[in-house]
Amino acid sequence: MSSTTTPEASSTTRRAGALQGILLLAGSCMPVLGSVLITPVLPQLSEHFAGVPGAEVLVPMIVAIPALVIAIFAPFAGQIVDRLGRKTLLIITMFAYALAGTAPAWLEDLNAILFSRVLVGVCEAAIMTVCTTLIVDYFHEPKRRNKYLGLQTVTTTLAATVFIALGGALGVSGWHTPFWVYAISIAIAVPMIFALWEPKGDPTDTHVAQGVKVRTPWRRIWVRLLVSVFGGFSFYVLIIEASYLVVGTGVAATDTGIIGAVAAVASLATAIGGISFTRMGKLPHSVLLPLAFGLQAVGMLVIWFVPGLVGIIVGAIIASYGSGLLLPSLLTWVVAPTAFEERGRVTGWWTAAFYLGQFLTPILMGILGGVTGALAIGVGVVGVAAAIVGLAVGAALRARSRASVEA
Template sequence: MKQHQTGPEQQVWRDPRAIALLMAATLTVMANATISPALAGLEKMFMNEPNAAFLTRLLVSAPSLTVVIFAPLAGLIADRYGRRALLLVGVCLFIVAGSSGLFLPSLKSMLISRLGLGVAVAMVMTAQTALIGDYFTGNQRGSLMGLQTSARNFGGFLFISLAGFLAVSSPRLPFAVYGLALLYLPFLWRYIVEPGAHKAKAKSTGQVQTDGHPAWAWMLAALAVLQMLTNMIFFLMPTQLPFFLEARGFDSASMTGAGLGVLMLSGGTAALMYGRLKARIGYSGAFALGYGFMALGLITLTVQETYAVFIGVAAMGAGYALAMPNFPAIALQIAPGIRRGMAGGVLTSSVFLGQFLSVFISIPLIAAIGFTGTFQVVSSVLAGMAIVALSSRIWIGKRSTTTASIGTQGR
């Protein structure tokens, strides 16, 4: 028992299913940003096509649209027909749709392939979340949620760096990065098995499901809204950081690349500590710490110094990495076992909806009050969210102490 409490990460690393799920997690971060280094080259390559500038930029955000639409449906498929097939088919579609930009003849055909890539990402993320809930419980599940976020950050750093290197030779070559998922397939095929409990429940009809929280659907909806808001705020970094740096007089290209690199590395490092932190301070404590770091990061960015940029993005990355694992961890805890696919689909959809809406909300706000004003306002919102989370932790702690005291007196 002591080993389970003190070393859940070590136990997770011994399980090949966990390694397979972490490999799948690295794929999801490829969806949007991997081809970013190639956008300028693609615009020049297809400059004679109508609306080339618009279509080129749409290539980055297009997968988000289909993820938002298809992820809940993927959740229903996972619950009805199983998780393993959904994951494997999603990875295969990811390889084909992602790497097809190597040879597609036009921006419009590339755009269609990117929409297909979004369907693949919805399938992979939804199945992966459900499988984590099926395979693991307790501290192991919490540790794996943190490791998942870490894998996405470190994977993103590696894949975007590789894409940038390949884009120097040809704007088509970054699409080859998606083909790396082909190396994952044998491992996933061998170690991802359909959970036996899910098979039994899926076959039974009219069975009363007793696990999960009675109000899980409402709680899941609240989690999805909060996760959407969190992603709307965090997506200020990749979408607005280049323009913010340019307005401040920095070399936007080099500083943005370095800043986003720091963002991912700090997030990946912080996520490695999530499992142990959550075991000590709980979900509300992790939310308070995460939103506190994000608030500190945004307010630090308003300081007119070069070092402040890197401190600010590092704090944003760390805070986001500490807050985000809470959402699937709580969802898997409250949702019935036969509804984990739906829970994963709803959360997947909310992530990408937040990313998609971020631009439409941040641009008018920046136009009205500027970058500094926007960062100050959003930082205040984050600080308020951190205070609410901290207050709930203190209230829960006092309530638990009082209950324990009453129980002791009763004995």
Template sequence: MTSAESSSGSSPGGGPGALASATLLGAATMTIMAGATIAPSLPAMAEHFGAGTELRVRLLVTITALAIAIAAPVAGFLGDRVGRVPVLFVSVALYVAAGGAGLVLSDLLALQISRVVLGFAVAGVMTSVSALIGDLYEGPARDRMLGFQGAAMGFGGVVFLGLGGLLAGISWRGPFAIYLLPLVLLALIPLALGRARSGSSEPDSAAGNASPLPIGTLALICTAAFIGMIGFYAVPVQLPFLLTERGNSAPAFSGAMMAGMTLVSAVTGLAYGWVARMVPLRGLAVMAFASIAIGLGLIWLGSGTTYPGLAGLGFGMGLLMPTLSRWLLSVTPPMARGRVMGALTTAIFAGQFASPLILAPVIANSGLASGFLAASVLALFVAILLAATRPATTTTGRPAT
């Protein structure tokens, strides 16, 4: 095998090369915070579109999450049937076109439609990347890669939210330029992952027929993901307005605060492979939700505890995303990975979309800060629920660890 083949195809040990891994991680940066990239410009956008548009402007963030939640099962099904790589390539192209449309669109309705299309693209990217990680990696290498995927999401948030805050200070349209960055992936995906079409990413029907879908575990994990995202997404949707209420109205400031949270998440993801060797899956999930609950509670307490609160929330998310994916991949037959990752993606982004709607009654009656307290209580409930569950069983019949 030549060095070029090693970098873009498979390694001698049968795993993907460095370029394939880098391409998957580059695509991962586009996912979890895709809708929140424009969050720092929301107050300025509401001012631009005029009185009475504040709710519609906030929905520009969450409507993307709804579209992802709706499209993810379809994207997962297509990935299982036609291949993860073609779905990934088309999704990245759609992501660039729909995300960058905000640079030129002037009508709020047209902007909302573009955000829906962006959601369809993110659904394809996230399900394909997660399924490909399950296909191309095994054992500790998969654990490390899932941690790196979470880290890539976190570092993507640092760059996109931080840059979004700076660009929002220039113009509310500025953050939309960030969606053009993945253009480079359109060249890398065929080069780095083209071999995966006829390799590990193809469904293994024999393995799939031997193991049923883990419906009970899937329901538990998806419920946990949904509730976790209700709390997490209170930050990009509600925090800019809470900071304004507390006297810090600069878009760059809110962008920097959220970027700091995602930086903690990214660093946690980098260490995930090491942590996963010492702590069982259920313990990691409980730790994640306990940290999220503490972080949200600290944000509720006041300005002085906002920084440590965001750090706690970032730590919890750094553990949560790879843990939930790893848990499901450990109990899912290869032929169903796309659909199962699609279901998890649906739960994640349904929680993002539902976050402002579920917290709205609390905020209306008790104020913005109380919304974070309510989200903290929900996260604590999930931590207790997961602590009381029995370990899942893997496709080999062993308890998931």
């Protein structure tokens, strides 16, 4: 696709700073809020709706549905972003998110709650797509862009830990109470109205040539999206399975202190990996992606071959550090090279791919655990797959780089 700089892009544009970065990072935490806040009250929900047919499946879907909806609707959000603009969609969905998210605080019907969670997922698809697109739009310099994309991983990872603790604390008052936390999106949306603006481009940005119809650049991104689906899967394996691995070593399921400590250490390692990207982001993706997948592989293989709690802790730290490095590496690989007018839809498809991987994680791990006969072996198999994907991506990127140099 040919590209050039449009007159709009040549005009003077506003320069984003820390305030815009903070607001976009805060907005990026909303999908995390949707997926983890209410996990501590799932037992209460299961008990409350025990008499509803199919409750044993429907109650866990309260957590799982938003991720699936994000995977389905993010591409549509990307289309809207490119055609109608970024800021308006973000503000509308931030307010809608508060309404849909708090609805279960006063609902009593399980089907109505599930419908509200579908709406939450639709809002999250738009919020995540726009926030990521605006980070790339606002911060053109590679160093600043990598900094905020790395911080996006750090912020969302740490937010997950905070939201789980907050949901557990509020759940003491009943399962309705944690849902009121979704209203926090209003407190973020109000300053967004005044601090954010609709970007028009920048002389350093690329643009689709005048008169050229904007299309999704499938030939350039389809392989990257497939890798991102696997990346979303490998990223969430230990987030979902860590507690079961710990219990599998003989730790009692009621010993939430040890289970929570392992999860917190892994979460911290993910955040450190994201921070590392702010410095390592200048490395080529032919190095970053194999390194990130390789660290995931090493950590998961440690969990497989080193028995006991020590193996799980060490393996989780190594793999989670790789996951923290992987997320922004994938994002910049797919989104950063795109032209301004196609960026929203590409970001939408990347978001869909990553969250599809997240949604598939418990399904695929259930199959792997059943086939291999042990969860730790299933995790190790994922590690082998991560190593293969990392090596294949690295080899393909290096071959492409050599071909472009020779040409």
